[in-house]
Amino acid sequence: MEFFCRELGICKGVHIRLKSKEYPSLVVKVVGDAVYQYMGGTKYAYQKFRTGYNEWEGIPNPTTSEVQQLIATNWASFYGYYFDKIVKLNSGPVLIADKNFTWNSPNLVVFYMKINADMLGPNYAVETVEQEFELRFFRDNIKDPFQRFMSSSGSSQTKVLSSKQLTEVKYRELAMNTLAKTLAEEMAGKELAGLPQLTVPDFKTGKEMADFFHEILRNGNPELLKVAMLKTLAPHLMVDGSQTQFSWQGKEIYDKAVKEAFGGEQKYKDQYCRNYTTTSLTSKTYIYIKGAMDKCITLIGCVPVEDGYKDGVPQMKLKLTTLDITVRQDRDAISFFQSFSNPKKLCPND
Numbered sequence: 001m002e003f004f005c006r007e008l009g010i011c012k013g014v015h016i017r018l019k020s021k022e023y024p025s026l027v028v029k030v031v032g033d034a035v036y037q038y039m040g041g042t043k044y045a046y047q048k049f050r051t052g053y054n055e056w057e058g059i060p061n062p063t064t065s066e067v068q069q070l071i072a073t074n075w076a077s078f079y080g081y082y083f084d085k086i087v088k089l090n091s092g093p094v095l096i097a098d099k100n101f102t103w104n105s106p107n108l109v110v111f112y113m114k115i116n117a118d119m120l121g122p123n124y125a126v127e128t129v130e131q132e133f134e135l136r137f138f139r140d141n142i143k144d145p146f147q148r149f150m151s152s153s154g155s156s157q158t159k160v161l162s163s164k165q166l167t168e169v170k171y172r173e174l175a176m177n178t179l180a181k182t183l184a185e186e187m188a189g190k191e192l193a194g195l196p197q198l199t200v201p202d203f204k205t206g207k208e209m210a211d212f213f214h215e216i217l218r219n220g221n222p223e224l225l226k227v228a229m230l231k232t233l234a235p236h237l238m239v240d241g242s243q244t245q246f247s248w249q250g251k252e253i254y255d256k257a258v259k260e261a262f263g264g265e266q267k268y269k270d271q272y273c274r275n276y277t278t279t280s281l282t283s284k285t286y287i288y289i290k291g292a293m294d295k296c297i298t299l300i301g302c303v304p305v306e307d308g309y310k311d312g313v314p315q316m317k318l319k320l321t322t323l324d325i326t327v328r329q330d331r332d333a334i335s336f337f338q339s340f341s342n343p344k345k346l347c348p349n350d
Contacts (some may be wrong), residue, residue, distance in 0.1 A: 012126055061101040062109065062137060062146060068147055070137065071113075075183055078106065078151045082131060084180040088118040096157075097130065106142040106298040111135055120178070124171040125163050132157035141174075176241055189242035192230065195223050200231040203302070203318040210287035214276060217268040217298075222258045233318040234305055253323055260325040268327055270337055271296050273347035286322070292346050293336055297325040 062070075070077045071093065078093070079086065092115030099112040114132045121127040133153045137146040166174070209232070216224050221253040230244060237250035246254055261268040271291045279288040279297065289298040301322030306314045328334075340346045 013040070047142070055102060055104070057103070059103050059109075059142070061111075064095060065111075067095065067111075067135075067137075068144065069257060070149055071151075074149075076180065076261065077149070078133070079179065080153060082117075082153065083180040085119040086115075086117045087120060087126065087174045087177060089117040089179060090118065090128070092116060102194050107139045109137050109146075111137075117179075119229065120171070120175060124166050124168055126166055126171070127160050127164075128162045130159040130161060144268060150236060181239075182291065184239075185242055189243070192227070192244050195227050198224055198227045200228060203232075204300050205298070206283075206285045206287050206318065209302050209318055209320065210289065213300050213320075214272070214289060215300075217257075217261045217274060217325065219269065219272065222262055225257060225261070226254060227328070229257075229320065229323070232320040234303060234321045237321070257323050257325050260327045264322040264327060264329045266327055266329055266334055266337060268298075268325065271327055271333075272298065273350055275347070285318075291326070291328075293328065295326070296328050297326050297342060338339060 076083050093113045094115075096112040096114050102110045104110060112132055112134055114130060116128070116130050117127050117130075118126050131153060133151050136150040138148050138150075139146045158191065198336075201208070203210070203212070213225075216228055220228075229250070230238075230246070233246070233250050233253075237247055237253065239245040239247050271293060272289065273292055276289045279290055282288045285303060286299065286301045287301065291297065299322055300320070302318045303321050304316040305319045307317035308315050337346070344350065
């Protein structure tokens with residue numbers, strides 16, 4: 001390897017192979033350039049050696065299986081920008097055979113992978129491309145497996161093989177099924193399959209929905225609540241087109257509900273009677289459930305939403321829009337509820 005300064009006649013690219021002191025079984029290749037001082041005529045005098053970088057030799061490269069296993073832990077990090085652009089993965093990711101593994105240290109190796117994929121392109125086009133990725137695998141100790149990685153890619157590493165123009169409608173349809181969305185839906189589906197089974201009725205009134213959620217909040221758990229919400233949330237609180245993923249707004253409602261109902265010292269079941277009463281604000285679609293103490297109110301709201309057709313007629317179904325739970329955790333409330341030796345005295349109508 002030689003550097004630009006050789007053209008000026010003042011340095012020459014060299015590499016030096018040294019046995020590692022820290023790892024005696026390994027060899028370090030020091031790549032740099034030797035700098036010479038021009039002395040006049042044809043004479044040069046050695047001045048110094050400038051180190052460019054080091055490469056390590058004698059370290060086993062990660063296997064294909066090890067590579068695939070690590071990158072599969074975080075596909076979003078692997079694909080980066082292209083995660084939301086890929087609509088069909090034709091092949092890969094595979095190692096690029098003619099680009100060898102380069103060990104920058106015993107705990108850092110650099111190598112390259114590529115894919116062939118159909119990607120969303122500009123101006124409603126879908127492009128079939130060959131995309132290259134630079135991978136960096138890291139570990140904390142030479143004896144450890146690799147624990148983390150970085151992936152980088154860019155337009156300079158993209159080879160467009162073909163391009164097809166689509167209508168705006170078809171393009172937007174494909175945009176709903178990118179690799180990011182497809183994998184997220186698969187993962188959410190697997191998670192849902194592992195959750196408890198729950199039959200959710202078709203609610204005729206807001207009161208029926210309130211009764212249903214009131215029972216889950218009193219006697220259920222976060223997993224049952226999640227299944228119930230996934231099956232009843234209004235479309236705008238779900239990922240567009242998904243029946244298994246909350247939107248960020250839906251997740252915010254769920255997380256807050258779990259924290260309030262199940263997370264504190266006092267639970268929902270401790271402060272709400274089975275046979276509840278409602279406040280004067282209650283309507284057909286917004287049910288305000290009163291707790292057994294002041295300032296303890298839970299709001300369950302719903303709206304009718306179109307849910308398919310029957311004989312050409314839109315079918316309406318009640319969907320959950322609001323689940324705003326209050327469980328008091330202040331010292332006065334805790335003292336009040338813990339003062340009852342018999343639940344019947346707290347909830348005489350139960």
